[in-house]
Amino acid sequence: LATRKKQKKEDATSMAARQREIAVSEFFSKNRHLLGFDNLSKALLTTVREAVDNALDACEEAHILPEIHVTVKELAETRFSVTIEDNGPGILKSQLPKIFAKLLYGSKFHRLKQSRGQQGIGISAAVMYGQMTTGQPAVVISKTSQGKPAHKLKLQIDTQRNQPKVIDDVIIDNKHWNEKESGTAITITLEATYKGGKHGVASYLHQSALSNSHAIFVFTDPKGKVHDYPRVVNELPKEPKEIKPHPHGVELGTLMHLLEASRGKTVSKFLKDTFSRVSAKTAADICKTAKVKGGASASKAGRNEAEKLYNAIQNTKLLAPSTDCVSPIGEEALIKGLYWLFVEAQKHQEEERKAQKAQQDLFEAANDKEKEGDDAQEEPVVEKEGGNVQMELALAPDGTLASDEKGYFVTAVTRSPNVYRGNPFQVEVGIFYGKGLAGDDQARVFRFANRVPLQYQASACAMTKSVTSTRWKTYGLNQSRGSLPIGPVVIMVHIASAWVPYTSESKEAIANYDEILKELRLAINECGRRLQKFLRRKRKEADEEKKRSYIIKYMNPIGEALQEILGFSDSQKDETISSLKEILEDARGHMPGGRSIK
Numbered sequence: 001l002a003t004r005k006k007q008k009k010e011d012a013t014s015m016a017a018r019q020r021e022i023a024v025s026e027f028f029s030k031n032r033h034l035l036g037f038d039n040l041s042k043a044l045l046t047t048v049r050e051a052v053d054n055a056l057d058a059c060e061e062a063h064i065l066p067e068i069h070v071t072v073k074e075l076a077e078t079r080f081s082v083t084i085e086d087n088g089p090g091i092l093k094s095q096l097p098k099i100f101a102k103l104l105y106g107s108k109f110h111r112l113k114q115s116r117g118q119q120g121i122g123i124s125a126a127v128m129y130g131q132m133t134t135g136q137p138a139v140v141i142s143k144t145s146q147g148k149p150a151h152k153l154k155l156q157i158d159t160q161r162n163q164p165k166v167i168d169d170v171i172i173d174n175k176h177w178n179e180k181e182s183g184t185a186i187t188i189t190l191e192a193t194y195k196g197g198k199h200g201v202a203s204y205l206h207q208s209a210l211s212n213s214h215a216i217f218v219f220t221d222p223k224g225k226v227h228d229y230p231r232v233v234n235e236l237p238k239e240p241k242e243i244k245p246h247p248h249g250v251e252l253g254t255l256m257h258l259l260e261a262s263r264g265k266t267v268s269k270f271l272k273d274t275f276s277r278v279s280a281k282t283a284a285d286i287c288k289t290a291k292v293k294g295g296a297s298a299s300k301a302g303r304n305e306a307e308k309l310y311n312a313i314q315n316t317k318l319l320a321p322s323t324d325c326v327s328p329i330g331e332e333a334l335i336k337g338l339y340w341l342f343v344e345a346q347k348h349q350e351e352e353r354k355a356q357k358a359q360q361d362l363f364e365a366a367n368d369k370e371k372e373g374d375d376a377q378e379e380p381v382v383e384k385e386g387g388n389v390q391m392e393l394a395l396a397p398d399g400t401l402a403s404d405e406k407g408y409f410v411t412a413v414t415r416s417p418n419v420y421r422g423n424p425f426q427v428e429v430g431i432f433y434g435k436g437l438a439g440d441d442q443a444r445v446f447r448f449a450n451r452v453p454l455q456y457q458a459s460a461c462a463m464t465k466s467v468t469s470t471r472w473k474t475y476g477l478n479q480s481r482g483s484l485p486i487g488p489v490v491i492m493v494h495i496a497s498a499w500v501p502y503t504s505e506s507k508e509a510i511a512n513y514d515e516i517l518k519e520l521r522l523a524i525n526e527c528g529r530r531l532q533k534f535l536r537r538k539r540k541e542a543d544e545e546k547k548r549s550y551i552i553k554y555m556n557p558i559g560e561a562l563q564e565i566l567g568f569s570d571s572q573k574d575e576t577i578s579s580l581k582e583i584l585e586d587a588r589g590h591m592p593g594g595r596s597i598k
């Protein structure tokens with residue numbers, strides 16, 4: 001009893017004294033895992049990713065073909081500095097502090113448009129992480145046009161108040177920035193580790209090059225090695241249109257909030273202005289079904305009216321959302337990207353290696369020459385100049401690029417746009433099969449959402465599920481039930497949407513919506529069927545080759561036997577042998593012509 005008395009009892013007043021507002025920056029500095037900073041190697045990846053995503057978004061919005069330089073330097077065992085520089089439109093000096101040193105500040109949150117960023121928290125979270133772990137401010141340089149100065153600011157976040165602090169502010173006068181037309185560079189010093197493998201920065205950039213074949217990436221790793229990813233598509237992707245929300249996708253709570261915020265509008269005008277696919281007539285129909293007066297003030301509508309309107313909307317037939325708000329990568333860009341990374345770039349690496357062994361080089365090049373021209377399909381024409389690659393590919397009529405002899409196959413399928421919960425989306429799948437990859441490993445699946453590689457939570461993702469639930473045996477690959485197929489295969493899966501349904505705020509996996517899974521499966525099946533044809537042809541040809549070599553082996557004895565039986569002269573014998581050989585050669589099938597892409 002005595003001890004219990006000693007403990008001070010809380011009451012409403014004492015508890016009230018301890019209530020305090022929490023700044024969003026305070027919240028996220030305690031909960032950094034929510035934003036992808038839960039361990040040292042992931043922190044490095046997230047930092048690079050946030051800056052690269054922003055750079056790509058900014059370049060595309062300003063209609064500039066992106067060129068992005070990423071440099072990671074090791075300062076001490078767990079201390080790195082990361083610099084990302086773009087050639088985008090630059091940022092006004094007055095905006096720099098808030099963009100980089102205030103959480104939840106951005107241009108993309110209040111709109112419905114396909115982009116990589118969405119929340120207005122990405123880059124400032126990385127700045128905050130760097131500051132928390134090393135005490136170092138972020139250094140930002142930005143220039144908005146030729147003739148204007150480049151400003152360099154050192155920035156920190158006041159985490160107690162979520163406000164930016166400018167530590168240093170100078171104008172940069174050096175050759176690089178004087179010559180550069182516009183762009184932004186950010187350097188963050190942070191506690192991190194550098195990891196290779198599929199979760200690493202190199203893998204992220206490798207995959208980004210695949211989904212952004214219109215961009216140049218130059219990555220300098222901590223060892224000083226430069227990884228070059230040239231531009232293989234020389235035009236920007238189709239710009240996605242900004243859209244209004246579709247009424248079928250809106251939830252009751254959101255509808256209530258929107259009604260409340262719509263000052264001075266009648267209910268019908270509110271419906272017409274706020275949503276896509278609602279004409280004056282449709283608005284009138286909805287009001288009639290809901291038994292709500294169309295001329296009443298929207299902001300005065302109560303919960304009751306909102307619910308009636310909500311139900312009426314669900315029961316009104318509406319046009320599906322317009323689909324020009326999604327911008328896929330496209331079949332041609334997918335094929336070019338895959339072909340470049342897994343055939344040409346390999347060749348270039350090979351050449352580098354070869355250059356070191358000059359003797360060998362000569363020998364192998366001569367061998368390569370001999371083999372050329374034997375293909376059914378035309379050889380791709382590839383020229384590389386600086387960061388740009390010109391590529392002409394001749395696709396077979398079924399939309400594939402393959403070389404039986406070099407043992408590679410590439411194809412891609414972009415589905416028509418579709419809708420989940422009122423949100424338009426579009427999926428696409430690309431497949432690369434090639435003898436350069438390990439044949440007895442599981443296929444690699446590269447997942448992308450709005451062109452951003454997703455590297456974590458593979459097993460929770462609808463995209464992985466669509467691959468593992470496909471019966472790859474029908475398409476000629478080994479597979480144990482419910483797992484990834486086995487073979488020298490890369491499967492690239494992309495979803496583009498104005499609102500990507502991530503399973504959580506860390507944007508790592510896609511939710512299992514039936515509509516999305518169905519589209520994914522259809523795209524995979526189509527690619528699978530094309531792969532199956534290639535593999536069948538390959539096997540058939542291998543069989544034929546075996547038979548042919550068997551026959552050739554006995555060609556001379558046959559000729560001699562004929563000579564003996566039919567009394568041929570020596571020249572008649574030789575003629576017979578060579579015409580038999582010709583027949584054998586002609587028996588090899590040739591592909592009919594296809595389309596070519598430049």
Ligand SMILES: Nc1ncnc2c1ncn2[C@@H]1O[C@H](COP(=O)(O)OP(=O)(O)OP(=O)(O)O)[C@@H](O)[C@H]1O
Nearest residue numbers: 054058099106107108117118119120121122123184
């Ligand atoms: N390199 C850049 N060039 C031009 N503008 C940029 C650049 N980086 C960021 N911005 C601007 O700063 C804003 C804030 O960036 P931030 O990464 O914090 O948020 P976001 O990209 O909008 O969303 P998310 O949190 O999902 O990344 C962006 O919306 C964009 O307008």
Ligand SMILES: [Mg+2]
Nearest residue numbers: 054117122123
């Ligand atoms: Mg961002």
